[in-house]
Amino acid sequence: MARKKNKIRDDGRYAVQVYLGLDENGKRRYKTVYGRTQAEAELKAQDMKVAMRKGLDINADRDTFGDWAKRWLKIKTPEVSHGQIAAYIPRIDYINNFIHDAHITKLKAVDLQDIINSLAENNPNTGQPASKQVLKLTKSTISQIFSLAIENRVLDYNPAIAIKLPKNATVHKRRALTEEEQQWIRTTDHRAKRAAMIMMYAGLRRGELIPLTWNDINLKDKTINVYKSVERISNPFILKDGVKTDAGVRTVDIPDILVEFLKTENRGEILVCEKVSGGMHTDSSWKRMWDSYLTELNITHGNFSPFHKQPKSKFSHNKPFVIENITPHMLRHTFATLLYFAGVDILTAKEQLGHSDIKMTMQIYTHLDKIHKRKSMSRLDDYLNEQKVI
DSSP states (O other), X not given: OEEEEOSOOTTSOEEEEEEEEEOTTSOEEEEEEXXXXXXXXXXXXXXXXXXXXXXXXXXXXXXBHHHHHHHHHHHHTTTSOHHHHHHHHHHHHHHHHHHTTSBTTTOOHHHHHHHHHHHHHOBTTTTBOOBHHHHHHHHHHHHHHHHHHHHTTSOSOOGGGGOOOOTTOBOOOOOOOOHHHHHHHHHOOOTTHHHHHHHHHHOOOHXXXXXXXXXXXXXXXXXEEEOOEEEOXXXXXXXXSSOSSGGXXXXXXXXXXXXXXXXXXXXXXXXXXXXXXXXXXXXXXXXXXXXXXHHXXXXXXXXXXXXXXXXXXXXXXXXXXXXXXXXXXXXXXHHXXXXXXXXXOHHHHHHHHTOSSHHHHHHHHHXXXXXXXXXXXXXXXXXXXXXXXX
């Protein structure tokens, strides 16, 4: 029950006390709320009583968004990879520029939408409008912080649910290699070819490939056991007993083309893809190897006709890079694409790729569906055009 105080305080506010119950000593406890008018103070008291009936923590009404962002990041850090935390931190910093000191119980969806809209207009890291991926990560970060506060009964509604992403936001799609580029991978000799073939035909992530040993590969059963990975925190990778997610621990069934290739590659090493001096790759040694590999692909398969002559050596200075860039993740995406065109069902594809959420696999399959069905419908156009001619 609220007790009215009609006397105006020295600061000009009205005060109403709300009864909270008895403390451990049997003493009555009250919490005071304030308003610029008596009606406003009474409305706040009523809101507090409603919150108490819902079981919310009314003593958290002064908690700021920044407080809960800090708590969330501390809880999240041991749960996800160092790379994921490195992605979250700038998102939190950006959000905090707007609402760090705002009381989390007072924030509305419109306040959060303003943050997304501002980022959509200008990403301070690039000076360009933020991509859809950045906007989605920012929304997800806000939503997860509110979810933590809800779990701790600070509030009962997540206003981030109402955030809308701009429809015209730029989408950076990961592409799969073309058939010609896949042929380059199969035919170009280089010490990185093992890595490229395994990523393209088994879908391993770079972090899963680097610690892979020959004992993890069973050529008779045509499988690769994936149960460990490395994480890039400093130049030497940190070996983890586990992979990106629980779903990442898996047995990948590999096609004959990869089996036959690997049969000729085992020369007694322990690691499948080790650095030149032996041992596990560091971040810098991997980058050197991959840059060398791209140089080899560029010199061997690039079209240098616009430059009148082909460089005499792959070590030539100022050589033009004329092929499209190929990243390790493009090879993994190529594997997912090959699964789709081979007719592998989405649940099996999810397991082979080690996706933690089938939504990730569905995004790939849905995108490919649109492309494939569009091509299929073009055949109808071709047929109908032929009918007209006849």
